[in-house]
Each structure stands twice: as structure tokens, then as C-alpha cells.
Amino acid sequence: MSVTRSEVAKAYEKLQTQAKKKVESLKEKPLVTVGTATCGRASGALEIFNLFQEEIKKNGLDVNVMEVGCMGHCYAEPLVTIYKPGFPSLCYGSVDEGKAQRLINDYLINDDPCFEFAMAALEPNDFFPTFADYPRGVYEYKIVMELCGLINPEDIDHYIAHDGYAALVKVLNMDPDDVIEEIKNSKLRGRGGAGFPTGIKWELCRKAPGSPKYVICNADEGDPGAFMDRALLESNPHQMLEGLIIAAYAVGASQGYIYVRAEYPLAVTRLQTALDQARSKGLLGDSILGSDFSFDVKIFQGSGAFVCGEETALIASIEGKPGIPSHRPPYPATQGLHGKPTLINNVKTLSYVPHIIRKGAEWFKSIGTPESPGTAVFALAGKVKNTGLAEVPMGTTIRDLIFYVGDGIRDEKKFKAVQIGGPSGGCLPESALDLPIDFDSLQEAGAMMGSGGLVVLDEDDCMVEIARFFLDFTQKESCGKCTFCRLGTKQMLEILTDITKGKGNPEDIDLLWELAEDVKAGSLCGLGKTAPNPVLTTIRYFRDEYEAHVNEGRCPALMCKDLIMYYIIPEKCSKLCDVCIGSCPTEAIYTRPDMLKAIDQEKCVKCNSCLVACPPQYKAVIKISPPRPVEEGEMKQDE
Amino acid sequence: MSKEVKIIIDGKEIKAREGEKLLWVALDNGIYIPHLCAKRDAEKPDASCRLCFVEVEGMPNPVTSCTLPVKDGMVVRTRTPRVDRLVSTAFELLLSNHRLGCGKCPKNRSCELQTIAKERGLKLKLTRLRPLERDLPVDDSPQGFIYDPSRCVLCGQCVWVCHNKVGVGAIGFVRRGIERKMATFGEVPLAESRCTQCGECVEVCPVGALTKKEEDEKQAESA
Numbered sequence: 002m003s004v005t006r007s008e009v010a011k012a013y014e015k016l017q018t019q020a021k022k023k024v025e026s027l028k029e030k031p032l033v034t035v036g037t038a039t040c041g042r043a044s045g046a047l048e049i050f051n052l053f054q055e056e057i058k059k060n061g062l063d064v065n066v067m068e069v070g071c072m073g074h075c076y077a078e079p080l081v082t083i084y085k086p087g088f089p090s091l092c093y094g095s096v097d098e099g100k101a102q103r104l105i106n107d108y109l110i111n112d113d114p115c116f117e118f119a120m121a122a123l124e125p126n127d128f129f130p131t132f133a134d135y136p137r138g139v140y141e142y143k144i145v146m147e148l149c150g151l152i153n154p155e156d157i158d159h160y161i162a163h164d165g166y167a168a169l170v171k172v173l174n175m176d177p178d179d180v181i182e183e184i185k186n187s188k189l190r191g192r193g194g195a196g197f198p199t200g201i202k203w204e205l206c207r208k209a210p211g212s213p214k215y216v217i218c219n220a221d222e223g224d225p226g227a228f229m230d231r232a233l234l235e236s237n238p239h240q241m242l243e244g245l246i247i248a249a250y251a252v253g254a255s256q257g258y259i260y261v262r263a264e265y266p267l268a269v270t271r272l273q274t275a276l277d278q279a280r281s282k283g284l285l286g287d288s289i290l291g292s293d294f295s296f297d298v299k300i301f302q303g304s305g306a307f308v309c310g311e312e313t314a315l316i317a318s319i320e321g322k323p324g325i326p327s328h329r330p331p332y333p334a335t336q337g338l339h340g341k342p343t344l345i346n347n348v349k350t351l352s353y354v355p356h357i358i359r360k361g362a363e364w365f366k367s368i369g370t371p372e373s374p375g376t377a378v379f380a381l382a383g384k385v386k387n388t389g390l391a392e393v394p395m396g397t398t399i400r401d402l403i404f405y406v407g408d409g410i411r412d413e414k415k416f417k418a419v420q421i422g423g424p425s426g427g428c429l430p431e432s433a434l435d436l437p438i439d440f441d442s443l444q445e446a447g448a449m450m451g452s453g454g455l456v457v458l459d460e461d462d463c464m465v466e467i468a469r470f471f472l473d474f475t476q477k478e479s480c481g482k483c484t485f486c487r488l489g490t491k492q493m494l495e496i497l498t499d500i501t502k503g504k505g506n507p508e509d510i511d512l513l514w515e516l517a518e519d520v521k522a523g524s525l526c527g528l529g530k531t532a533p534n535p536v537l538t539t540i541r542y543f544r545d546e547y548e549a550h551v552n553e554g555r556c557p558a559l560m561c562k563d564l565i566m567y568y569i570i571p572e573k574c575s576k577l578c579d580v581c582i583g584s585c586p587t588e589a590i591y592t593r594p595d596m597l598k599a600i601d602q603e604k605c606v607k608c609n610s611c612l613v614a615c616p617p618q619y620k621a622v623i624k625i626s627p628p629r630p631v632e633e634g635e636m637k638q639d640e
Numbered sequence: 641m642s643k644e645v646k647i648i649i650d651g652k653e654i655k656a657r658e659g660e661k662l663l664w665v666a667l668d669n670g671i672y673i674p675h676l677c678a679k680r681d682a683e684k685p686d687a688s689c690r691l692c693f694v695e696v697e698g699m700p701n702p703v704t705s706c707t708l709p710v711k712d713g714m715v716v717r718t719r720t721p722r723v724d725r726l727v728s729t730a731f732e733l734l735l736s737n738h739r740l741g742c743g744k745c746p747k748n749r750s751c752e753l754q755t756i757a758k759e760r761g762l763k764l765k766l767t768r769l770r771p772l773e774r775d776l777p778v779d780d781s782p783q784g785f786i787y788d789p790s791r792c793v794l795c796g797q798c799v800w801v802c803h804n805k806v807g808v809g810a811i812g813f814v815r816r817g818i819e820r821k822m823a824t825f826g827e828v829p830l831a832e833s834r835c836t837q838c839g840e841c842v843e844v845c846p847v848g849a850l851t852k853k854e855e856d857e858k859q860a861e862s863a
């Protein structure tokens with residue numbers, strides 16, 4: 002090392018002193034933060050942000066307004082936090098124009114913190130509960146999401162003030178082999194889905210002959226319903242960047258790439274800002290912090306092909322070739338980008354790295370399970386009350402995650418299954434609820450950790466249709482190179498489509514199973530090898546539903562349109578109401594001579610409008626499967 | 641020159657060069673393994689047709705022999721229940737997407753699909769799967785040959801030879817998934833592309849997708 006330890010540390014100390022001063026000065030006066038990650042923006046956070054700015058200006062208030070990222074409470078966006086000296090820092094959920102005006106008038110101008118629509122306080126106080134006082138807070142353990150939603154993702158000083166880049170400073174005074182040893186010791190496993198030990202991957206790349214070496218951050222998050230990487234990049238891009246720089250130092254790379262989908266424009270912008278600021282602070286580029294280590298990063302925007310999340314396809318894409326996978330080995334760690342040793346890690350994996358370096362491998366191993374230490378970030382979606390991002394220790398059961406962190410099933414419906422790991426994962430039934438979530442136990446159950454998508458399904462979800470939905474996705478996203486994936490997924494999709502239409506044959510279920518096994522065993526890349534998982538798990542755990550479709554033409558969840566019909570129960574229908582008639586787009590509902598309403602099945606397109614429109618005091622419209630003529634009075638005893 | 645190693649394929653001891661791909665070692669020693677996409681001179685195997693599976697002692701799952709470098713003492717079996725199952729499914733999948741009717745095809749009796757069926761006792765018709773036949777227009781714009789994409793098995797032999805042997809690069813793969821096919825840039829007819837009509841692609845086509853016009857006519861007469 003040509004530079005002494007103190008010089009790098011001194012350079013950093015200077016940066017941090019400045020940063021801390023700047024961040025502390027922010028809170029000397031009231032500060033309003035608005036979560037403007039994509040989830041917030043989708044709920045109108047930018048309008049709320051502008052409103053606060055305008056009103057504060059109009060009223061001549063001495064208040065700072067700042068954009069922050071996503072705390073994970075996506076169900077409660079737009080999320081506003083107000084820090085006011087002398088008051089607890091409070092979060093307010095689902096802030097619309099009205100609430101925003103109240104907060105300005107009552108809280109910022111006067112001193113009423115509007116407890117009535119506060120969600121939680123950020124730190125313990127005598128007035129209002131904190132997030133930790135709710136069931137969700139008990140189960141959550143935030144490592145990579147710790148600063149998300151609290152710091153300004155577009156200002157590097159906010160990250161530095163919270164010890165950001167301190168791990169890099171520590172690493173620059175370490176031998177690269179020791180860095181790898183520390184990551185190996187921590188037993189960190191790749192959060193992209195497969196759970197390969199990160200330290201071993203780094204070691205393979207470091208030891209591989211060839212130069213230059215590359216490091217790539219895989220931010221090609223593409224599972225339907227998964228948005229963990231996006232939230233991390235939009236809320237705290239420097240955390241991942243610090244991990245990437247450390248990885249580069251450890252494996253001996255001088256050039257890095259961030260492969261991010263172009264469909265994440267905000268993440269791309271915030272990453273670009275992060276790179277520019279890191280360069281201007283000397284944390285990226287030539288001789289980082291005055292050391293003899295030089296490294297720079299380019300952003301590569303992917304065009305949104307799901308398969309480009311696969312390492313070899315991702316590399317082909319950066320090289321300017323079609324994003325099509327090739328056979329492994331050789332693995333990218335030995336022969337990757339331009340044939341050179343290349344390390345590819347997921348956004349979350351890299352985001353853990355600074356924490357492990359700062360707090361040590363032993364600390365990391367104290368969280369989670371022995372074989373899968375640390376935490377897992379899940380995107381809760383589907384029929385769960387609190388959708389959003391949750392970070393919990395590995396080993397948390399699915400039950401705790403859904404019923405405590407996610408607050409249970411929406412509309413008091415019954416839980417049926419949980420789809421974990423996106424299109425590559427599987428559907429697990431109620432009996433799997435007490436399964437601890439870690440890489441190995443999920444794999445054993447037929448699902449996989451995947452990137453962390455978790456879709457909760459209730460009694461109204463048809464498992465055959467769910468399998469068809471995910472297979473339709475993978476079939477469309479297949480690159481078409483290998484026989485099993487190109488044609489096998491298509492064959493499976495055809496069979497599934499037939500079953501959901503009531504055209505299935507008894508032997509179809511076994512054929513589907515055989516094909517699924519063969520596609521899994523025979524495909525070239527991870528996409529094809531995992532695409533059958535939703536089919537295999539739904540057959541394994543919900544075979545009776547498949548059989549009902551095939552043998553009885555019945556969809557037990559009343560979801561498959563071809564297998565249901567709508568019916569108005571005469572005994573429940575009010576003669577005086579004709580809401581259903583107005584709601585029907587095809588004029589299929591008519592008034593009988595006795596003034597009751599009935600549905601002309603020939604005209605009905607099963608759009609569900611009448612069922613939604615029928616006033617709750619009647620609930621006269623029902624779905625019946627299989628479709629069949631109904632005798633008057635038959636449905637009388639129901640309910 | 642890499643060192644000589646001894647391996648066992650189906651009980652037969654075979655000498656080979658270390659690192660050579662198993663598929664070629666087997667074929668050179670008269671042991672048949674089905675294959676369509678493998679190119680001996682290619683730098684990297686495509687491994688896309690998924691027909692050349694074998695089982696190797698010590699490996700948990702069947703592997704494609706075109707990607708497997710031989711190592712000393714390797715024990716290989718080309719026919720096991722698991723291999724046969726994968727090959728028969730891959731083969732039927734290819735058939736489901738291939739216009740059948742060998743009697744009308746100029747490649748009848750010299751088609752690689754027929755060879756595979758014969759060697760492995762597989763039927764040249766669909767037994768379990770449904771037809772996913774494509775109805776794509778035939779390109780008869782070149783003077784000497786015809787391209788019928790509905791018969792193509794996407795092995796990539798033509799593309800490889802056009803790029804790596806002829807050095808023209810008139811054709812490649814376009815589109816994704818089930819729509820993937822061999823085509824010219826912009827999917828214009830071959831005669832309007834940079835294709836020089838050298839006919840090398842026709843020579844390497846293992847099936848009836850690229851055929852000589854004269855053979856096509858002969859077939860039409862006899863049929």
C-alpha cells in the first residue's frame with residue numbers, strides 16, 4: 002500500500018464531518034419528508050411533495066421539505082414524515098391533499114401533531130407508539146432497508162452521515178483476501194434467488210486468471226410482483242454502490258456495471274446521481290480516497306427481457322448480443338464479460354456487504370438461521386392487507402410473515418396458498434405456513450427464495466389458473482433457444498389453458514407432471530429449469546383442484562370463466578332494485594314477469610359487474626360451477 | 641497437445657484427448673448419441689437442441705455430452721432410463737413444432753430426425769403432445785434452394801456456417817420464445833438479403849428446412 006491507513010481514514014473523516022454537519026442542520030428547523038419512490042409516486046406523492054413546498058412558501062414558513070425513498074409501507078403511500086423540534090418524529094400514511102393541508106395548518110403552523118392520522122413514531126416517546134410497537138415491527142429486522150425512507154437518496158452526504166462508505170475505508174486498509182475471508186465467514190448467500198455462497202463466488206473470481214476483471218450489479222429485477230431491488234436502488238443507491246466497490250476491490254476489478262432495467266427510470270436517475278456524487282467525493286474513479294485502488298462504474302440499461310437476469314444472458318446483453326443464455330460452465334466468475342473473470346451479484350447481496358464489513362461476520366451470523374444467515378427482503382403482494390416490503394430475519398415462518406407482518410388476509414377471506422419466488426417459485430399450501438423461510442427449506446418444499454416476491458392467495462384464487470398465469474409469463478419470456486423451454490413450456494401452457502377452459506382430459510394431469518419434470522431437468526438455463534415449479538407445486542399440493550376441473554368441469558374457486566355461470570337467487574333478489582340491470586354491459590339481465598331479475602346465459606359475458614353491483618343487503622348474485630340449469634328454490638337454504 | 645486419457649462409454653474403453661467434448665469422442669468411436677445443434681469447430685457449444693444427454697458416474701443428473709469435456713477415468717452411459725426419457729421428450733417436442741409428412745419431404749431418408757428415431761426407437765409422430773406446427777411462408781427466392789421455416793428445428797447449423805465458414809452473415813435467429821426462427825436481417829426474402837446463395841447452409845441443414853430446388857422437384861414428381 003502506497004498510502005498509509007491514516008490518509009484514507011483522514012480523507013473520509015473530513016467527508017463525514019461535513020456530511021454530518023449538513024444533515025444535522027436540516028433538523029434544526031421542521032423537516033417534512035415525502036416518500037417519492039415509484040410506489041409513492043404511483044399514489045400521488047409528487048403532488049403531495051409539491052403541495053407542501055408551495056404551501057410552505059405561501060405561508061412563509063421556515064420548514065425544509067425533502068424527498069426520501071420507500072420505507073416498505075407501500076400500502077400506506079404517499080407516506081409523509083414530519084420532524085419538528087420538540088415533537089416526536091411522526092409518520093403519516095395515505096396522505097392526500099386534505100391531510101396535507103391539515104398537517105400544514107395544524108402541525109407546521111400551529112403545534113397540533115394530528116395524532117388522529119399518524120401511523121407511527123420513529124423513535125420511542127411518551128405520546129405515540131413506534132413501528133416497533135406494532136406486530137409488524139416485532140418481526141421486522143432492518144439491515145439493508147434500515148435507512149430506506151429516512152435519508153435523501155439523491156444526496157450522498159445523507160448516506161455518509163450514517164457511516165456510509167465507512168466499510169469501504171476499512172476495506173481499503175485490508176488485504177483483498179481478508180475481505181473475501183470475512184464475506185465467506187459471514188456465510189452470506191446470493192439474494193438473487195439461488196442462494197450461492199457469495200464469498201466463494203468472490204474467491205473464484207479473484208483466483209481466476211485473466212485481466213481486466215469486471216464486477217456487475219444485477220438489477221434486472223423482473224418477477225411479476227417483486228420490487229425489492231427497485232426500492233433499494235431508489236431509496237438508498239449508495240449502499241449497493243459501496244458493496245459493489247468493495248466487491249471490486251476484493252476480486253481485483255477495475256470496471257463495474259450496474260445492469261438495471263430501463264423500466265426503472267427513477268432508479269436509473271438516482272443511480273446516475275449517486276455515481277456522479279461518489280466520483281466528486283473521490284469515492285469512485287481514480288485512486289479512491291487517495292489510495293492506489295481505482296474503479297469506476299457504468300450503468301447499463303436492459304430492455305426488460307426477464308431472461309437477462311440470468312448471468313450469461315445478462316453478459317451477452319452488455320456485450321451487445323441478444324440476451325440469450327449459454328451453457329455453464331464456464332461460469333462468469335472465470336469466463337464472463339468479454340471472456341474475462343466477472344463477478345455478478347444481486348442488488349440485495351451487494352447491499353449487505355457494507356454492513357458485514359462494518360459490523361463483522363459474527364454479527365451477521367447472529368441473525369437468521371445457521372445455513373441462511375441474515376435477513377430476507379420480501380415484496381408482499383396479493384390478498385394480504387399490508388402490501389409492501391418487509392425485511393425479516395431468515396427463519397421467520399411464512400405464517401408470521403403473512404399474518405403479523407402483512408396483517409393477514411384482506412376482506413376476512415380464507416388463506417389458501419402463498420406463491421413464493423415469482424414465476425420460478427412455487428405455491429405452498431396452508432400446511433406449509435409454519436415452514437421457516439430460508440433457502441434450503443423452501444427448495445425442499447418445491448418453491449424457492451427467488452428474488453423475494455411473495456403473493457398471497459385466498460379462497461377465490463384458482464390454483465390451476467395461478468399456475469397458468471405464471472407459466473404464461475415464463476413461456477412468453479423464454480428466449481426460445483433450447484427445445485425444452487421453447488416448446489415444453491408452450492405444450493404445458495396449452496394443457497393448462499385447456500384445463501381452465503374445461504377441455505382437459507384425465508390423462509392431462511399426469512402428462513403435465515411428466516412434462517414439467519422433463520423441462521426442469523432438460524432446460525439449458527435457470528429460466529427453463531425453474532419455470533415448471535408453479536405447475537409442479539400446484540399439482541403436488543392442490544391436485545384435487547386440477548381433478549375438479551378435468552373430471553367435473555368445476556372450478557372450486559369460481560375463478561375460471563368457462564367453468565362458472567352467474568345466477569340471481571330469486572329468494573334474495575329485491576323486486577324494487579334494478580342496479581344489476583344498469584351494471585350489465587351486454588343487457589343480459591332482464592326483469593321477469595314477477596319483477597325479479599334473471600340472467601340470460603346466452604348473452605352473459607361473465608364480467609362480474611352484476612355481482613359487484615348487487616347491494617350488500619341482498620347479495621342475490623352468485624357464481625355457480627359447473628354451469629348448469631338451476632331449479633327455483635334450490636339455492637334458498639344458502640347462508 | 642493435451643494429454644491422452646482413457647474413458648469408458650457404455651462399457652467400452654476409449655482413448656481420447658483430455659478436454660475434448662464427450663459427444664465428438666463418442667461419435668468418433670462409433671457410439672451414437674443423438675444431436676442436432678452441435679458444431680465440431682465451434683468455439684462454444686450451443687447446447688440448444690437438448691438431445692445429446694448422457695449419464696456420467698458421479699454426476700447427479702443427466703448432462704449434455706456436447707458441453708462435457710472428457711476427463712481421465714470418466715464412466716459414461718449413453719442409454720439409461722433417465723436419458724431415454726429426456727431424449728424422447730425433447731424429440732417429441734421438436735416433432736410437435738416440425739411439419740411432418742416425410743413422404744413429401746425432399747430430405748426423406750436422409751433426415752437427421754429419421755436417424756434419431758431409428759437409433760433410439762422413437763416414433764416419427766406425436767404420441768403424447770399436441771401439434772404446435774407453424775404455418776410460415778416458404779422462401780423460394782434463391783435460385784437453387786428453398787427455405788421452409790415450418791420444417792426448421794432451430795439447430796443453428798446454417799447460421800453458424802454462414803457466419804463462421806462462409807463469412808457472409810446473411811442469416812441469424814430472430815424473435816423470441818416460440819416465435820424464434822432463422823431469418824435474414826429484417827426478415828426479407830433470402831434473394832433480397834446479403835445472401836450470396838452459396839448453398840453452404842443447404843449442405844449442413846440436418847432436416848428439410850433448406851433444400852435444393854432440384855431435389856424438391858424430384859420429390860414432387862415421385863410423390
